[in-house]
Every structure is written in structure tokens, then in C-alpha cells.
Amino acid sequence: MEHNLKLITVLVPCYNEQESLPLLYERLTTVMDACPNYRWEVITVNDGSTDATLGMLMQMHARDKRWRYIDLSRNFGKETAMLAGMDYATGDCVVIMDSDLQHPPEMIPRMLEKWEQGFDDVYGVRLQRGRESWLRRSMSLLYYKLLQKTTRIPVLQNTGDFRLLDRICVDALTSMRECQRYTKGLYCRIGFKKAGVEFEQQDREAGRSKWSFRSLLGLAIDGITSYTTAPLRFATVMGLLVSAAAFIYMIWVFIKAAIYGDPQAGFPTIMTVMLFLGGVQLLTLGILGEYVGRIFNEVKNRPSYFVREVDGIKVSSKAKDRG
Ligand code: UDP
Ligand code: MG
Numbered sequence: 226m227e228h229n230l231k232l233i234t235v236l237v238p239c240y241n242e243q244e245s246l247p248l249l250y251e252r253l254t255t256v257m258d259a260c261p262n263y264r265w266e267v268i269t270v271n272d273g274s275t276d277a278t279l280g281m282l283m284q285m286h287a288r289d290k291r292w293r294y295i296d297l298s299r300n301f302g303k304e305t306a307m308l309a310g311m312d313y314a315t316g317d318c319v320v321i322m323d324s325d326l327q328h329p330p331e332m333i334p335r336m337l338e339k340w341e342q343g344f345d346d347v348y349g350v351r352l353q354r355g356r357e358s359w360l361r362r363s364m365s366l367l368y369y370k371l372l373q374k375t376t377r378i379p380v381l382q383n384t385g386d387f388r389l390l391d392r393i394c395v396d397a398l399t400s401m402r403e404c405q406r407y408t409k410g411l412y413c414r415i416g417f418k419k420a421g422v423e424f425e426q427q428d429r430e431a432g433r434s435k436w437s438f439r440s441l442l443g444l445a446i447d448g449i450t451s452y453t454t455a456p457l458r459f460a461t462v463m464g465l466l467v468s469a470a471a472f473i474y475m476i477w478v479f480i481k482a483a484i485y486g487d488p489q490a491g492f493p494t495i496m497t498v499m500l501f502l503g504g505v506q507l508l509t510l511g512i513l514g515e516y517v518g519r520i521f522n523e524v525k526n527r528p529s530y531f532v533r534e535v536d537g538i539k540v541s542s543k544a545k546d547r548g
Contacts, residue, residue: 232266233263234267238270240273245326246285266316268294311398320388322386329425336349339420384421386408397415398411
């Protein structure tokens with residue numbers, strides 16, 4: 226009887242979250258206990274924390290076997306931590322949420338309802354972005370506009386990594402093993418039946434956000450370059466435009482020289498044109514380089530992460546990863 230019940234995996238990446246874990250344990254356990262018509266499994270991924278996180282995850286596992294943990298060999302970043310969690314998740318569906326309680330666990334039953342109605346990918350829609358700086362909010366808006374313009378597939382704004390994925394979506398996601406993952410793009414890439422559930426984003430419970438401006442910029446560039454080759458097209462068009470302009474200018478210079486003779490050519494003009502062209506060339510090289518760098522990283526075909534242990538048992542890299 227027990228085993229006919231569907232298994233729900235809750236996937237929580239954790240990086241230095243010692244302050245929020247006790248409350249997460251309490252609130253999530255309450256939710257799980259309130260839904261006895263499912264079996265539950267919480268997979269916490271310790272993403273190379275340097276504080277007491279790992280010890281706490283071990284304790285939680287000892288107290289309640291539903292709480293499992295994966296200990297990664299170092300910090301790999303949230304995207305990769307999620308991939309590791311998905312590789313090890315055994316549930317019929319996987320609910321991904323942050324460990325800082327910005328994603329209220331109390332929403333999970335509502336997501337499960339949608340799932341039971343037949344949706345494969347139930348994503349949380351943020352009603353309000355908690356206490357975030359104006360700069361960060363407007364940067365994020367601008368970024369989504371840009372991403373929307375350059376990619377054909379819409380990437381939804383105000384949806385994050387708080388979502389329920391059916392097994393079919395999880396298998397699709399884990400089959401894509403690129404190293405610089407941009408999961409938000411991948412969710413859209415895989416398709417399947419999607420539905421949104423609104424939730425109020427809470428302020429971070431404790432500790433502080435692990436994202437620096439630099440890492441966000443890196444993620445933003447990854448997002449665009451892993452998703453679309455539009456910047457390369459942009460470089461081509463830019464090159465064409467500049468060449469066309471240069472050609473017209475050349476004709477103009479010829480005619481001018483033919484009619485008025487050839488007085489001293491202006492030094493400022495030459496400088497301006499040279500610097501402009503130099504800038505355009507560097508920009509284009511940079512764009513090219515972004516893609517060459519990505520090719521370099523993918524071609525090495527290394528495993529995305531290494532696991533130290535799972536639920537207290539050491540795991541050799543030969544055993545798992547690579548799906
Ligand atoms: N996280 C992670 N590895 C990292 C950075 C973050 O696993 O290198 C986890 C973190 O523990 C949290 C989630 O990703 O559960 C979101 O992180 P954070 O709250 O810092 O991001 P924000 O909510 O500000 O986007
Ligand atoms: Mg957070």
C-alpha cells in the first residue's frame with residue numbers, strides 16, 4: 226500500500242545556510258506531515274559550504290531519514306548543485322526551492338494540486354521581489370527585455386527556481402549536460418505543459434545573498450551566450466554597416482579630392498575613425514571569444530561536478546554523474 230503512493234522529492238541547494246536550516250527543517254517537515262498521501266524525500270545539496278551547513282544536514286538526516294544529503298566536493302554554484310540534486314532525485318516529481326526560505330514551503334501543496342491536474346512544470350510566480358535594491362530590480366528588468374529580444378523562446382520574468390517538475394521534465398533537464406548551465410533558459414527549452422502558481426517572495430530569512438554583482442553579470446552573459454548566437458549576428462551586421470559607411474565615405478573623399486584638390490586631411494577625422502574601428506574590432510573579437518571559450522569548456526567534456534558522499538556513504542566518481 227505504502228508503495229503505491231507517489232514519491233515527491235524536494236530539492237534544496239545549500240551554500241552556507243546554517244542560519245536558515247533549522248527553520249527550513251521545521252517548516253518543510255510540517256508541510257510533509259500535513260500531506261500523508263504522498264511519500265516524501267528531501268534532497269539537500271551541500272554546495273561546498275564553509276560553515277556548519279554540512280554538519281546540520283547530517284544531523285537532519287540522522288533525525289529523519291526522509292532528509293537526505295549530497296555533499297559536493299567543493300562549491301560548484303547553484304546551477305550545478307541543482308543538476309546534482311536532479312541526478313540523485315528518485316521522486317515522481319521534484320520540487321526545487323531555495324534554502325533561505327524565500328520560497329515558502331507552504332506553497333508546495335498548491336503546486337502538487339496543479340501537478341495532479343496534469344501539468345508537468347509548475348513554476349512559482351513572484352508577486353513581489355522582497356527587499357531588493359532599486360538598481361538590482363531595474364537591471365533584472367533590463368536583462369529580461371534583452372534576453373526576450375534576442376531569443377525566440379520566451380524566458381519568463383519573475384519566475385525563478387521555485388518550481389515543481391514532473392519526472393519527464395527532470396529527465397529532459399538532466400539529459401542536457403552542458404557545463405555552463407543556465408537553468409532558467411533550459412526550463413523553457415524543454416517545453417512540456419506549464420502552469421504558474423503565484424507566491425509572495427519572502428525576504429531572506431537569515432544570512433545574506435551569495436550573489437555578487439560580478440557573479441550575476443557572469444550568469445547574465447552565460448544566459449545569453451548559452452541560449453542564442455544573436456550576438457554573433459550582431460557582430461556581422463555591425464561589420465556590414467561599418468563597411469558600408471566606410472565605402473560611402475571613400476566615394477565622398479574621392480569626389481571631394483577630384484573637385485577641390487587634396488588639401489591637408491584632418492588629423493581628428495583619422496583618429497576618430499581609427500579608434501572607432503579599433504573599438505568595433507575588439508568588441509567583435511570579444512563576442513567571438515565568448516563563444517570560443519564556451520566551445521573550449523564543452524569540448525573538454527568533464528563531469529559537471531564531483532560528489533563526496535551521499536547520505537554518509539562515499540561515492541566514487543565512476544558510479545554516477547553523466548546521467
Ligand atoms: N546556492 C548554492 N550555491 C551557490 C550559491 C547559492 O547552492 O554557490 C544556493 C543557496 O544556498 C540558496 C539558493 O542557492 O539556497 C539561492 O541563493 P541566494 O539566496 O544566495 O540567491 P538569491 O535568493 O539572492 O537569488
Ligand atoms: Mg535567496
